Structure formats: C-alpha cells, structure tokens
Amino acid sequence: MYSSRPAPWTAPVLYGAVLTAGWYAAASGLGDGELPLFTVGLALLVGIDAAECRRYPARTPLRPALALLCVRAALFTLVAATDGSGLSRALFVLLPFTAYFAFGRAAACAIAVGCLGLAVLTTPRWYADPERVSDLLMFAVGLVLTVTMAGVAVDERRLRARLEESREEVALLSAAAERNRVARDIHDGLGHHLTAVVVQLEKASAFRELDPAAADRAVGDARRSARQALADVRTSVGALRAEPFRLRPALDELIAGHEDVTLRVAGEEGGYGTSALTALYRAAQEGITNARRHAAATRIEVTVVLDRAQARLTVSDDGRGFAHRAEGFGLRGMRERVEAAGGRLDIDSGRGDGTRLTVTLPQRAAA
Structure with missing residues (x-):
C-alpha cells in the first residue's frame, strides 16, 4: 500500500507506539483518558493515511495535502486530549514530516517551529519543572530528527528518479548505437555480397562459350551471394525499424x-x-x-x-x-x-x- 511513498513505515510505527501506551495507561489506571475516543481517533488516522496512499500513490497534490494536514492536526489534538499516557504529543512530529513531501523544506520547518511553540504555550510553568523542560527538549529533538529524516527520504527519492532517467537514457543510447551498428552492417555486408554477385555474373558471361561448367558454377555462386544478401537485409532492416513502445x-x-x-x-x-x-x-x-x-x-x-x-x-x-x-x-x-x-x-x-x-x-x- 505504501511502497511508492517515502518512509512509509514512520506513521504506522508511531501510531502503534501511541496506541500501546494509551491502552497500557488505561489498563494500569494511569492518567485520565477516554479510551473509546482515543482508539477511534487513531483508527481514523490510519484510514486517512491508507485512503491518501491509495488515491495518490506517488505524491499528494497541494490542495488535498493542505486539507489532509488540517484534518490530521485536528485528529492529533483529539487523540492527545483523550490519551491518559501523555505520549500522544509525539504525533505532532508527523505534521512537519508530511508537510515536507507536499510543500517543501521551508514549510516543514515553519510547521515544526509552530508545533514547538504550541507545546510550550500549552505546558503551564514548564520553566519551573525540570521534567517538563526535559519533555519539551525531547519534543524539539524529535521535530528536528523528523524534518531531517523527511529531507533524507526526499533526496533518496530524487536520486532514484534520476537513476531511472539515467537508465532510460542509457537504453536509448544503446538502441542508437545498435542502429548505427546495423547500418554499418548493411553498408559493409550488402556491399560485399552485391560486389560478389556482379563479379560472378561477369565471370559467367565471359565463360559461357568457353567453359559452360565454369559459367554454371559462377551463376550458382552469384545465386548464393544474392540469397545471403537478402537474408542480411531482412535482419538489418528488421532491427532498424524497431521503434519505442507506444x-x-x-x-x-x-x-x-x-x-x-x-x-x-x-x-x-x-x-x-x-x-x-x-x-x-x-x-x-x-x-x-x-x-x-x-x-x-x-x-x-x-x-x-x-x-x-x-x-x-x-x-x-x-x-x-x-x-x-x-x-x-x-x-x-x-x-x-x-x-x-x-x-x-x-x-x-x-x-x-x-x-x-x-x-x-x-x-x-x-x-
């Protein structure tokens, strides 16, 4: 399903980690979460990802990408609000990650800065609590790593595309070289056989009265040369007429x-x-x-x-x-x-x- 998109495993792995943490928190009585809404939110995220990859296997156009980015942000907020483990904040690193592929590096960095700013604003008195400071630092590191990984994935896809173009160019050059070779074969091979035919026919004409047996042998040789020339022409022309597939x-x-x-x-x-x-x-x-x-x-x-x-x-x-x-x-x-x-x-x-x-x-x- 995700084979044609960069780093397709990132979102499913993160969804799985958040789901596991949320269910563990609910089973252990940790935090105040709403497990049904939490689970439905993650299920909707998985469904949106699957539908997007099915509709746009290679790259999502700008307008649908912007709409899907907003929908994901809303669902991330829902999941974070209903998660008792507190791990769901990590989902927001997917916003700059997906934005990188649709809008480029600048937009991804801007969204990453916005996510970090939002995390700071929604964490009361973070500066007075070392644990909260540590959480924000880890979130910032996660944003940096995510944007970096998206850049690496885009570069890899670009290199693969260039490699495919190079392969096709090599194939075209190989085909051109082969056509040139066949053209040379026609010139050299056909010229040789036609020259042999002319020589043998002249010999037959000259010896018809003096040596009929030699004249017959010359005609036979000319016939064989003509057949060989015809076979060479058919082979070479067949190769020359080959065209790119349409x-x-x-x-x-x-x-x-x-x-x-x-x-x-x-x-x-x-x-x-x-x-x-x-x-x-x-x-x-x-x-x-x-x-x-x-x-x-x-x-x-x-x-x-x-x-x-x-x-x-x-x-x-x-x-x-x-x-x-x-x-x-x-x-x-x-x-x-x-x-x-x-x-x-x-x-x-x-x-x-x-x-x-x-x-x-x-x-x-x-x-």
Missing part, C-alpha cells in the same frame, strides 16, 4: 477485429517509461484473454487514464467472475510485473458478478 497503438492493435472489446484512452503517455507502459499493455492483454477464455464474457471494457500523478488501467467484463483464491499463473505473473514497475494490481470479482481489474502505476517523481 501504448495506444499497441492497444488498438490488440483489440483490432474484436467487437466485444471497447477501448477508451485519456491523457498523454509521454511522462511514463517503457517498463510502465509495457506493464499496462501486458495487464490489458492478460485481462482480455482471461475474460474470453475463463469468464465467458460478452462485453469487455478497457479504460486507460494517464495524468501527471498516475496511470490507471481498468479491464472490466460481464463474465461469470471468480473467487480470489482461484488466481492462476497469469494473474500472479501480472501482479509481479506491475509491482516490479512500482504499481499496484486490484481485482474486484465474485461468482456471477463479472470482473474488474485495475492497475495503478505512479508517474516517475520529478527530480
């Missing part, structure tokens, strides 16, 4: 002549790499094949939406459906291919209810 033409060719399949494609595929587009194509291919072979579907719909945040492919049919435990080798292979490209595969199916297969792939994060 999803829309491939899908059009896939459904050509099949009236039971409808295709809708929206958006541009320019921001997606070959591996991602190939994964989408293979998923559509497998989905259509399964719908025809196993589900006895009469209507299949393939929808592709490509935007700046993510690519979403949906293959739905009106077939007989299947139980999820019945996933075969093809679906398992599809899931592995999609996850290898950094995406997620979801299947919604039941006996007699048709099947809806959804593949979501995040666009490569901008450097």
Whole structure:
C-alpha cells in the first residue's frame, strides 16, 4: 500500500507506539483518558493515511495535502486530549514530516517551529519543572530528527528518479548505437555480397562459350551471394525499424477485429517509461484473454487514464467472475510485473458478478 511513498513505515510505527501506551495507561489506571475516543481517533488516522496512499500513490497534490494536514492536526489534538499516557504529543512530529513531501523544506520547518511553540504555550510553568523542560527538549529533538529524516527520504527519492532517467537514457543510447551498428552492417555486408554477385555474373558471361561448367558454377555462386544478401537485409532492416513502445497503438492493435472489446484512452503517455507502459499493455492483454477464455464474457471494457500523478488501467467484463483464491499463473505473473514497475494490481470479482481489474502505476517523481 505504501511502497511508492517515502518512509512509509514512520506513521504506522508511531501510531502503534501511541496506541500501546494509551491502552497500557488505561489498563494500569494511569492518567485520565477516554479510551473509546482515543482508539477511534487513531483508527481514523490510519484510514486517512491508507485512503491518501491509495488515491495518490506517488505524491499528494497541494490542495488535498493542505486539507489532509488540517484534518490530521485536528485528529492529533483529539487523540492527545483523550490519551491518559501523555505520549500522544509525539504525533505532532508527523505534521512537519508530511508537510515536507507536499510543500517543501521551508514549510516543514515553519510547521515544526509552530508545533514547538504550541507545546510550550500549552505546558503551564514548564520553566519551573525540570521534567517538563526535559519533555519539551525531547519534543524539539524529535521535530528536528523528523524534518531531517523527511529531507533524507526526499533526496533518496530524487536520486532514484534520476537513476531511472539515467537508465532510460542509457537504453536509448544503446538502441542508437545498435542502429548505427546495423547500418554499418548493411553498408559493409550488402556491399560485399552485391560486389560478389556482379563479379560472378561477369565471370559467367565471359565463360559461357568457353567453359559452360565454369559459367554454371559462377551463376550458382552469384545465386548464393544474392540469397545471403537478402537474408542480411531482412535482419538489418528488421532491427532498424524497431521503434519505442507506444501504448495506444499497441492497444488498438490488440483489440483490432474484436467487437466485444471497447477501448477508451485519456491523457498523454509521454511522462511514463517503457517498463510502465509495457506493464499496462501486458495487464490489458492478460485481462482480455482471461475474460474470453475463463469468464465467458460478452462485453469487455478497457479504460486507460494517464495524468501527471498516475496511470490507471481498468479491464472490466460481464463474465461469470471468480473467487480470489482461484488466481492462476497469469494473474500472479501480472501482479509481479506491475509491482516490479512500482504499481499496484486490484481485482474486484465474485461468482456471477463479472470482473474488474485495475492497475495503478505512479508517474516517475520529478527530480
């Protein structure tokens, strides 16, 4: 669920620690807490995180990120107010942490300073109590470490994106080098064979009257050279005609002549790499094949939406459906291919209810 977002384990670990401390405090009679509201607040936080990661696998846009930040701040306040252990204040370090990914370093630092100031203002006579001073210092250290960890995570994601771009550039350069090599092969190989053909035909013409057997051998040699030249040309031209993979033409060719399949494609595929587009194509291919072979579907719909945040492919049919435990080798292979490209595969199916297969792939994060 969290695989495409930086440091996905941070929030769940902190939620678990706060939940454990709160329940322990309630069981031990420590503090004045309201366990039901405390538990519901943490459950809502987990649900919000899961919904956000599902809707925005790579990065949350600015407006939704701001709204979610405010909702989290309100829930953190609720959990802290109903927690008998007093540990819930640590949840506020997640505000600058999440803000770093959406708004950048300056906003995260400003929010961290605001959280520390709020903690100071809501701690009465903190300066007269060494324990409270220690708590505030630890909270400040936690804010600094959190912002630092967010910066490291962003830098790592940026480096990974650059590495992926470098890999694609290397692939393009390798392809160009291979095309140049094939062009040289055509020039050198074809020129050699055509020269041999000309020489042998001239020899046959010269010896036709004097030595018919030698003329026949020359014609045979010319024929063999011509066949070899044709084979070389076919091999070289086949390599030269290889083009970068394009999803829309491939899908059009896939459904050509099949009236039971409808295709809708929206958006541009320019921001997606070959591996991602190939994964989408293979998923559509497998989905259509399964719908025809196993589900006895009469209507299949393939929808592709490509935007700046993510690519979403949906293959739905009106077939007989299947139980999820019945996933075969093809679906398992599809899931592995999609996850290898950094995406997620979801299947919604039941006996007699048709099947809806959804593949979501995040666009490569901008450097």
